[in-house]
Amino acid sequence: MSVRHISLRSDNMKPILEVKNMTMDFGGLRAIDSVDLSIEKGQIVALIGPNGAGKTTFFNCITGIYTPTSGDIYISPNGESDKQERINGLKPNIVTRKGLARTFQNIRLFTSMTVLENVMIGCHAVTKVGIMGAIFRGIKTKTEERFIVEKSYSILEKIGLAKYVDELAVNLPYGAQRRLEIARALATNPFLLLLDEPAAGMNPQETMELDELILRIRNTEGISILLIEHDMKLVMSLSEKIYVVDYGRKIAEGTPEEIRHNSVVIKAYLGEEIGEECDA
Amino acid sequence: MTAKHEIRKSIIASIWFMFLTFPIMVIKVNTVTNTIEWRWYNMALVGIGIFFLSMLWRYLLKKKEEGGKKEKKAGLSLIQRLLQEKQFALPGMVIIAVITIIFPHIFSMYQTNIMISALIFVMLGLGLNIVIGLAGLLVLGYAAFFAVGAYAYALLNLHYGVGFWIALPIGGILAALFGILLGYPVLRLRGDYLAIVTLGFGEIIRLVLENWNEFSFGPSGIKNIPKPGFFGIELSMQATTIYIFYIVVLLVVFTIFVINRLKNSRIGRAWTALKDDEIASQAMGIDKAKTKLRAFALGSTWAGMAGVVFAAKTTFINPASFTLWESVIILCTVVLGGMGSIAGVIAGALLLILLPEYMRDFGEFRMITFGAVLILMMIFRPGGMIEDVRKTYKFEK
Amino acid sequence: MDFEYFTQLFFGGLTRGSIYALIALGYTMVYGIIELINFAHGEIYMIGAFTGLIISSVLTMMGMPTLAVIILAGMAAIIYSCAYGYTMEKIAYKPLRNAPRLSALISAIGMSLFLQNYVLLAQTSDFLPFPSLVPEFKFWEPYSHILTTPELMILSTTVFVMILLTFLIKFTKIGKAMRATSQDKIMASLLGINVDQVISATFVVGSATAAIGGILIASHIGQINFYMGFIAGIKAFVAAVLGGIGSIPGAVLGSFVLGWTESFFTGYISSDYEDVFAFIFLVVILIFRPSGILGRSQTQKV
Numbered sequence: 001m002s003v004r005h006i007s008l009r010s011d012n013m014k015p016i017l018e019v020k021n022m023t024m025d026f027g028g029l030r031a032i033d034s035v036d037l038s039i040e041k042g043q044i045v046a047l048i049g050p051n052g053a054g055k056t057t058f059f060n061c062i063t064g065i066y067t068p069t070s071g072d073i074y075i076s077p078n079g080e081s082d083k084q085e086r087i088n089g090l091k092p093n094i095v096t097r098k099g100l101a102r103t104f105q106n107i108r109l110f111t112s113m114t115v116l117e118n119v120m121i122g123c124h125a126v127t128k129v130g131i132m133g134a135i136f137r138g139i140k141t142k143t144e145e146r147f148i149v150e151k152s153y154s155i156l157e158k159i160g161l162a163k164y165v166d167e168l169a170v171n172l173p174y175g176a177q178r179r180l181e182i183a184r185a186l187a188t189n190p191f192l193l194l195l196d197e198p199a200a201g202m203n204p205q206e207t208m209e210l211d212e213l214i215l216r217i218r219n220t221e222g223i224s225i226l227l228i229e230h231d232m233k234l235v236m237s238l239s240e241k242i243y244v245v246d247y248g249r250k251i252a253e254g255t256p257e258e259i260r261h262n263s264v265v266i267k268a269y270l271g272e273e274i275g276e277e278c279d280a
Numbered sequence: 281m282t283a284k285h286e287i288r289k290s291i292i293a294s295i296w297f298m299f300l301t302f303p304i305m306v307i308k309v310n311t312v313t314n315t316i317e318w319r320w321y322n323m324a325l326v327g328i329g330i331f332f333l334s335m336l337w338r339y340l341l342k343k344k345e346e347g348g349k350k351e352k353k354a355g356l357s358l359i360q361r362l363l364q365e366k367q368f369a370l371p372g373m374v375i376i377a378v379i380t381i382i383f384p385h386i387f388s389m390y391q392t393n394i395m396i397s398a399l400i401f402v403m404l405g406l407g408l409n410i411v412i413g414l415a416g417l418l419v420l421g422y423a424a425f426f427a428v429g430a431y432a433y434a435l436l437n438l439h440y441g442v443g444f445w446i447a448l449p450i451g452g453i454l455a456a457l458f459g460i461l462l463g464y465p466v467l468r469l470r471g472d473y474l475a476i477v478t479l480g481f482g483e484i485i486r487l488v489l490e491n492w493n494e495f496s497f498g499p500s501g502i503k504n505i506p507k508p509g510f511f512g513i514e515l516s517m518q519a520t521t522i523y524i525f526y527i528v529v530l531l532v533v534f535t536i537f538v539i540n541r542l543k544n545s546r547i548g549r550a551w552t553a554l555k556d557d558e559i560a561s562q563a564m565g566i567d568k569a570k571t572k573l574r575a576f577a578l579g580s581t582w583a584g585m586a587g588v589v590f591a592a593k594t595t596f597i598n599p600a601s602f603t604l605w606e607s608v609i610i611l612c613t614v615v616l617g618g619m620g621s622i623a624g625v626i627a628g629a630l631l632l633i634l635l636p637e638y639m640r641d642f643g644e645f646r647m648i649t650f651g652a653v654l655i656l657m658m659i660f661r662p663g664g665m666i667e668d669v670r671k672t673y674k675f676e677k
Numbered sequence: 678m679d680f681e682y683f684t685q686l687f688f689g690g691l692t693r694g695s696i697y698a699l700i701a702l703g704y705t706m707v708y709g710i711i712e713l714i715n716f717a718h719g720e721i722y723m724i725g726a727f728t729g730l731i732i733s734s735v736l737t738m739m740g741m742p743t744l745a746v747i748i749l750a751g752m753a754a755i756i757y758s759c760a761y762g763y764t765m766e767k768i769a770y771k772p773l774r775n776a777p778r779l780s781a782l783i784s785a786i787g788m789s790l791f792l793q794n795y796v797l798l799a800q801t802s803d804f805l806p807f808p809s810l811v812p813e814f815k816f817w818e819p820y821s822h823i824l825t826t827p828e829l830m831i832l833s834t835t836v837f838v839m840i841l842l843t844f845l846i847k848f849t850k851i852g853k854a855m856r857a858t859s860q861d862k863i864m865a866s867l868l869g870i871n872v873d874q875v876i877s878a879t880f881v882v883g884s885a886t887a888a889i890g891g892i893l894i895a896s897h898i899g900q901i902n903f904y905m906g907f908i909a910g911i912k913a914f915v916a917a918v919l920g921g922i923g924s925i926p927g928a929v930l931g932s933f934v935l936g937w938t939e940s941f942f943t944g945y946i947s948s949d950y951e952d953v954f955a956f957i958f959l960v961v962i963l964i965f966r967p968s969g970i971l972g973r974s975q976t977q978k979v
Contacts, residue, residue: 063563064562065559065562065563091562091567092559092562092563093562093563093564093565093566093567093568096562096563096564096565097565101563102563104559104560104563108557108559108560108563109557109560110552110553110556110557110560110561111556111557112552112555112556113549113552113553113556113670116673117549117552117670117673120549120673121549121550121553121561121564121566122564122565124546124549124550124553124564124565124566125564125565125566126565127546129545129546129547130547131542131547131574131578133545134541134542134545134546134547134548135538135541135542136541137541137545141545144546145545145546148546149673184564185563187564188564188565296764297764299760300757300760300761300764301799303727303728303731303732303753303757304724304727304728304731304795304796304799304800305799307731307735308799308800309730309731309734309735309805311734311805311806314738316734316735316738322799341772344772412779416779418779418782418783420786465960465964466960466963466964468967469963469967472713472714472778472782473918473963473967475714475782476714476911476914476918476959477959477960477963479911480911480915480955480956480957480959480960481956481960483911483952483953483956484953484956484957487950487952487953488950488953491949491950491953608786608790611783611786615783644798645794645798647790647793647794647797648790648791648794648795648797648798650787650790651787651788651789651790651791651792651793651794652787652791653787654783654784654786654787654790655768655769655784655787655788655791657783658773658776658780658781658783658784658787659769659772659773659784662776662777662780
């Protein structure tokens, strides 16, 4: 366990993502009700809760797809306290450029593109050739193109998808598609990766590989991770901190050990299921 | 058994269509002389025609369904392979270049003029292809930008004596500005709304040109627009035509060059991504509005330049040259040729413009055929005649 | 301000709006169910008018009494429009149900082009005079300077059709199936609703109202040609979008709003830009309130 959980926290550092008192209303429906959350540099944090608890909405608020009704979202890419920045209401593409990358619960790959091209799109955020550059294709453009292709390929190698490079993304097996989403997100050079149910629909073998992959991303790239997941085994083994939401409210937060024995959480999940699964 | 079944289906279809087309195809009322003409032969024609067409229809639909089950990215067609093979592509291009260069010298001026019109439509098709084929935005008022270019040259020349070569970029830029002006507010809209709004915009431009006499001289249009100058030398009628021909050819080559570059670039990939999934694209850092607007502006630029060339070629323009039907024809060239495919759009434009010119009898059936082509292409070959093949990227392992 | 002129414009707008409403219903119903802008819907309206004219001329020449001619020609127009609507869906849209929306829309444009030119080739490109089918009512004479008899006829027919349609959608089995399908096609089909049939029915009902609109306007204006469906179709579409596409009361409300604005605009300001006005209206609505007056705004599910 101790190898898995490393804490890089020191006292004068700010969390890289700090959500304060965030609320999101849809008409009369309160999907998220004053939720706080913070992630330290290098942490793996999980956001769990029953279906419809507002987890994906939470992601959408952070990544700019929705603008929260109230509350604040701050980021601080290196955890330096003087460089905190509020990102509420920024457009999704700007949020991505600031270093928050995400995957989607219902896989959203670019279906007409190959695996490599999907990752190349991820590089869009970190490159900048425009119309004129594209038309004249000077040295700068050529270098950038080469950089994009090479970077994308090396990410695919790291994620273990190199053998599929020129396949159409839609022709990949399901588990590989989920990993491709992660690869694509990594190409944007994030400091925080938001994974929305990355293990959904995977078999135990694939889930195990995913567990290992997520750890590797954190350990070698130093990218922090926030994940939504229903697979409790994965959540418990990976995360250093767990937030539990239900009906849009945060009902608990703590280490996996604390969450495992939290009676409110167990109740929210309707009974003993969670306890059993974790003991197994 | 199945044959009997098929024949029965076809008979039902043919009876249904005979019923359906009865009042419009068979009866013709002359309201002046108060007589009725009964055209029963039309009913027979429909009956027999539909019998066979419905068989063909069901056969093709079945084939399409079977084809759909197969893995995507099957074999490339002959033309696609020819285009990709270096040893064929290069000599092929040389041949095309030679034919193009000698074309106006071996064919009559009449033929050359038709070819110029066709090439203007190639330019328009390629321009619209940026918007529809690459960025996936259905624009139905494309002729409006064409009009902007044409009127820009005509009016600038009339009032300020601006020449062709200066008007060419101005026309392009002006059309691009119109594109941005329209695009900025409407690009947030979903695809089908965008189609209608651009259609509306096209009609607005045409109606304004028709009604605002002080500005555009209304339906009577603008006459005596000068042809492009050649370093101040007076050219004969024939020489001017040849000159314009070469100008259009150069512009087409330039267009192909630019689109080819754009297609395989960061911008081009962003367009494809937006076409596939807007939300995922934004999550990858693509600025939706800006990227779409770029496609819009670029597409309009080409329409504007084509407009300038058109005005210089015909020396007379009026709003009737920029109706919705021009927009639809351009759309047809893109859809028939293959959305996104440069070779396809060129082939589509040449076919759609040249064929009716050389088959005069076919003339009146032109629009109805276009309509049928749009439907049939969408159902049976949505990728067009020459389907777009995307570049595969090379990398060092 | 001249009050009589105002009331004339008011009722003129109301009549216009009624016609738009009859066509807009088809757009909005089809959109509500398969999310397709049925570009060729205006053509159905045109075919309705043509069929009405042809059949009524034939019957008149055969010496039938006026009332019988009106009823028979009207029925023929409705039946034929429905048949065309039904066939159109089967040919141009059904094979594309799982294709990208752009494909279906292009197919719809093709259908519109095809039908226009079909009528152009089989009939004529000229304007045809359309007999005024509506007799002058004696009892209405004192009021006819404000609201003419044909206008009255159009208004009352529209109201009647609306009531009928509301009844159809609220209380009949097919109406319930339509509402279910428009909310969730897959769920509806799982519950045993034949989605294909519902879609066909939607096209048929929409075509019927368009045909009624076609005959009414043709006999009001007095002439028709193959191109009449296009501009009317676009305007009805504007009305449907204005009211909130997919919403039936929205389509009606939007139609009246468009009818009045056009009527007052042309009456008080200028008639040169009558058609431009509808388009500007469309652009403005789509920019500021794309969901329309009564439409719900749709947030895409992520």
